[in-house]
Amino acid sequence: MCYNKGKLLTVGNEVLVEPMEKWMLIDGNSIAYRAFFALPPLTNSAGLHTNAIFGFTTMLLKMLEEQKPTHVLVAFDAGKVTFRHEGYSEYKGGRQKTPPELSEQFPVLKELISAFNIKQFELSGYEADDIIGTLTKQADESGVQAIVVTGDKDMLQLASPGVTVAVTRKGVSEVDWYTPEAIDERYGLKPLQIIDLKGLMGDTSDNIPGVPGVGEKTALKLLHEYGSVENVLDNLAALKGKLKDNIETHKDDAVMSKKLATIYREVPLDRETEDLRWDGYDAAKLGESLRKLEFRTLLERLELASESGASESDAKAAAASLNVTVPTGGKDGEGEIRRLLKSLESSDKHGLYIEAIGENPHHAELLGLALALEDEVFVFPLEELKAGYAEGLREWLASEERPKYGFDLHKSELALRWAGIALGGAALDVQLAAYLLNPTDTQLSLSAINERLGQTGVPSDEAVYGKGAKFKVPEPDTLHRHLALKADAVRRLVPFINEELTRTGMSGLYFDLEQPLSRVLAGMEHQGIKVERGELQSLGERLESQLTSIMADIYSKAGAEFNINSPKQLGEILFEKLGLPARKKTKTGYSTDAEVLEELAPYSEIIPPILHFRQLAKLQSTYVEGLLKEIREETGKVHTYYRQTIAATGRLSSQFPNLQNIPIRLEEGRQIRKAFVPSEPGWSILAADYSQIELRVLAHISGDENLKEAFIHDMDIHTKTAMDVFGVTAEEVDGNMRRSAKAVNFGIVYGISDFGLSQNLGITRKEASAFIEQYFNVFKGVRKYMDDIVVKARENGYVTTLLDRRRYLPEIKASNFNLRSFAERTAMNTPIQGTAADIIKLAMVQMDEQLRERGLKSRMLLQVHDELVFEVPPEEMEQMKKLLPDVMSNAIKLDVPLKADVSYGDNWYEAK
DNA sequence: TTAAAGCAA
């Protein structure tokens, strides 16, 4: 047994070995650089890049855990000029400037290191290497153990019996350990010969030249033979050929390179090494730092979640002590429910979680629900929920007066409703609120939201159920526990997420708009819209015969049979067999989209039938066959699912089927709309759409006088734009001018670029650019808005709509042109598109109230972004024709009037 | 599962 050099202490009769000192010296810059380039870009919601910090922190934690050092130091380079520049001004020249995405991370990284209670040094004129070199020298002299952590192999020169160098490998979490023995094994060199190695081979990253033509292989061969740079130079005569010439002409470079690669080990450090002693981190401080950075996995790993803001006690402890009750039948069950309801009476604090399996709530399998109170969670599997004794619980669920705090209550309400159970009184929905807090978050599972808010303890659904073919509902005990955990998480998240809504100024948006809307949507979806099967079928037959004959035509023109639906096969036929000019490419091959095909039309007779085939095949597969599959046998209705938590701008989206993209532009496709009919005999379809809502919103938020005037006088906005841009009178505006103006207006809304406009109009970039310039000259307020909103987005990190809906744009500060440009266009577009979405949502909630208050039988069925569709009994038609556009245009007061046009007919096609 | 295509506002 060997105690190394540990000092022996005696306490009473016991002989103790004082743990030997073990220093850990970390090359801060080098590790941060490595991490930055090794990890994909990461940002927190404030837009701060965090990948280098994240990589550094994982490395640090791993090292601290594994090595248990007694002293720790992170050394940083200070300033730009070091003593190395005195001899060689090109030192580190040619190196890429530190990207801003990385440099912004250093101050935060340094704060984080402080939170770890770890000392950091930097000394002007010296690099981190030199500080570390000086300390390892002290370690050697005093016989302490030291570990150097770096991403830079130059540091291998510091290895000694007491000093081990850990060099990161692929990323930063893995390291190679270099003792002098390991260096010998790998390179056949002594540690100090690493300097000679660099002298000969140079180092491009530091702009150390070395000798041209000498890489690692040659340098090692030379050193194995001659031992050092100097000795190689002394023995030049023994070398021959190009190698000899190169070394001869660059011998000064070799000497200088060696000097540059030598770590200076006499830095005047005015601090005691005892300062570096490390006694562990301050949990509260570290937790706070990690939370700011949104490093949830690290928080969890350190079990710091509870130290960090999100109020409640550690979820894990809560899970372990979760008191779960699963009532079963009869008198006992009734008793449990009485106890539950009594408890809810005294305090309505709870968390409700309803489990419905499947993406489509209209077809979801309801497994049951869990209701978490402060000290107990009740779980009701579906059978119990439906049982006679649970009547009291179902009444509570249905009551509009008793508030519900839940998760995805929209889907829950639908799934319950199909099972014959009512859900009322939705008060706060953790998922819906989480979407408002960051509408670009795509992971809106309870588990993901829980983690984002700094909590732990909810396993992912995938972990419990498996996914894809492996999906399986687990044993009752496991299932009940999972539901209980989720309900309990909801209970804990509710107060927190409520505070977040207040903090971000979105309480009004949530409680007055989104929450009520979710109920309106559930009503529309459950109601559904009738689709005439026969109408679609006969359309389908006509399409089928046309498709057959077009297909034959294409095959004969191609001289081969192939799958026209396969872009790959079509590309081969067009561009290889027929030799048509291929212009655009996709990632995988030739592009064959409609734009490309239209350009090819003059070259081949085969193009028109292909375009026609594409058009009809789309109608057949998506709209005839696709829609037929969605019609419910019993009712002849389709029930879409409006998703309220998907679109980054606040729009709704529609799924299963998507009823927001039913064809209208081309007559053939428009026929599909004839199948959408009222569900009651004698009723009509009534539709109303906002006229130019986005441009009206733009007029309001930009305050542009010219644009406002146009809408105040209800002018044709595209004609008006053409008049102003081309400087002509209304009479002089021809079709082409109006078309161009319309494209400019679209472009303005989307965040215009001359390239985009030129593509759209088929004109040159220069011409497009002139149009835009002219537009901004006439609509000066619009230009100012576009400029200001981008600046504002940069300052705040987000943009908002009229109703204070937010969208974060972290990439607005990106150095990458594409990312930044995209964020800038988004900054211009989101307030416009988002405000339009706010407005129609308001109109929907108000229409729903009006129908109720007036006791009308008319039903709201569909929303298509700027359009609302109803079915209306004949006796209400006159009233509805007035009420609907009234409510829509008065949903909110803007500086310009809002206008809605109504139409009606026996089906959706006729309502045009 | 991903890419390409095309439908809507």
Place this chain on the structure above:
DNA sequence: GGATATTGCTTTAAT
């Protein structure tokens, strides 16, 4: 000098 118009969903082919 480059790459470049917003937001969605569904279908098909091909991995």
